[in-house]
Amino acid sequence: MAFIYLIRYPLFVLLMVLFLPLGKVHAEGMNMSMEEGTPHKNHIVNSTEPQDVEKWVEEKTGDYIPLNLEFSDEEGRKITLGEIVDRPTIILPIYFYCPGICSRNLANLATALKDLSFQPGKDYRVIALSFNDVEDFEVASHAKPNYLKIAGDDFPPSEWHFLTGDKDNIKTLTDSLGFRFQKMNDTTFIHPSALMTVSAEGQIIRYVYGSFLAGDIDMALFDAQRGTPSLSVKRLLAFCFNYDPDSNKSIFQTVKMVVVGLFIVILSFVFFFFKKKKRGKRRDLKESSNEEDKKR
Numbered sequence: 001m002a003f004i005y006l007i008r009y010p011l012f013v014l015l016m017v018l019f020l021p022l023g024k025v026h027a028e029g030m031n032m033s034m035e036e037g038t039p040h041k042n043h044i045v046n047s048t049e050p051q052d053v054e055k056w057v058e059e060k061t062g063d064y065i066p067l068n069l070e071f072s073d074e075e076g077r078k079i080t081l082g083e084i085v086d087r088p089t090i091i092l093p094i095y096f097y098c099p100g101i102c103s104r105n106l107a108n109l110a111t112a113l114k115d116l117s118f119q120p121g122k123d124y125r126v127i128a129l130s131f132n133d134v135e136d137f138e139v140a141s142h143a144k145p146n147y148l149k150i151a152g153d154d155f156p157p158s159e160w161h162f163l164t165g166d167k168d169n170i171k172t173l174t175d176s177l178g179f180r181f182q183k184m185n186d187t188t189f190i191h192p193s194a195l196m197t198v199s200a201e202g203q204i205i206r207y208v209y210g211s212f213l214a215g216d217i218d219m220a221l222f223d224a225q226r227g228t229p230s231l232s233v234k235r236l237l238a239f240c241f242n243y244d245p246d247s248n249k250s251i252f253q254t255v256k257m258v259v260v261g262l263f264i265v266i267l268s269f270v271f272f273f274f275k276k277k278k279r280g281k282r283r284d285l286k287e288s289s290n291e292e293d294k295k296r
Contacts, residue, residue: 056192057207058178061229065091065176065202071129071165074140081173084161085202088124088224090217092195093179095132096143096162098188105193106143108212110150115214118221126160131174131181132189133167140164177204197224207232 067082092109094102106128118124140162148157181191197205197220206220223230
């Protein structure tokens with residue numbers, strides 16, 4: 001799937017690689033306040049702790065999430081995971097008052113939902129799980145309509161659950177998913193950008209990272225329908241946290257240079273592959289023409 005995108009939309013892929021955060025995401029910027037509906041700037045806090053993919057996401061494909069855990073939905077109703085997860089389910093851990101990438105994650109997922117080949121409700125359900133135990137169902141109820149609008153009128157609201165819960169249940173679920181987060185002194189969180197699909201039995205099937213392309217989620221849901229755990233492609237693991245951009249600028253530039261180099265190598269391979277294929281066709285046509293001339 002990623003190879004197809006690379007061939008058909010090379011410029012888009014290059015721009016995505018260059019400008020989507022690889023590792024650390026600068027949390028300063030204009031974001032929409034859920035309470036006031038107006039843009040605001042985020043405060044920057046220095047963070048020097050090294051970030052590793054393995055530290056923040058430990059893929060536990062094949063394991064099962066505890067379906068007896070109880071949460072509150074956006075209407076304040078108590079509901080267990082087992083009442084939701086009776087078919088393939090997408091789980092996106094976020095928190096609703098996140099000043100960084102969470103709103104973009106939700107928006108990217110909502111956009112992807114419009115292009116899936118599976119039917120919501122019939123084939124799958126979606127859970128947006130807040131890992132901030134301070135947030136309650138009222139916060140979730142304010143957030144949900146914004147992303148349902150992006151998902152479109154055809155997406156049934158009852159099939160996307162916005163869940164909040166207590167600290168113990170949140171920790172138990174996120175630990176079972178291998179998803180880790182860290183609360184900062186300013187009450188924001190360091191956390192990875194990742195979603196998971198689970199089967200109707202609650203088995204963890206696949207992890208999806210980055211900008212949540214519809215094709216990637218389709219493959220994850222297809223595997224969840226079959227109940228076949230599969231390895232993910234960790235191409236973009238974006239982190240949401242506050243940091244000092246100046247101290248990380250050289251690292252980010254180095255990563256960009258490496259990615260551009262790999263991109264050029266792949267494009268060169270694709271170019272020579274098709275060129276060689278074209279030459280082969282020409283040679284076959286020439287040989288066929290020579291044989292016809294001999295027969296005459």
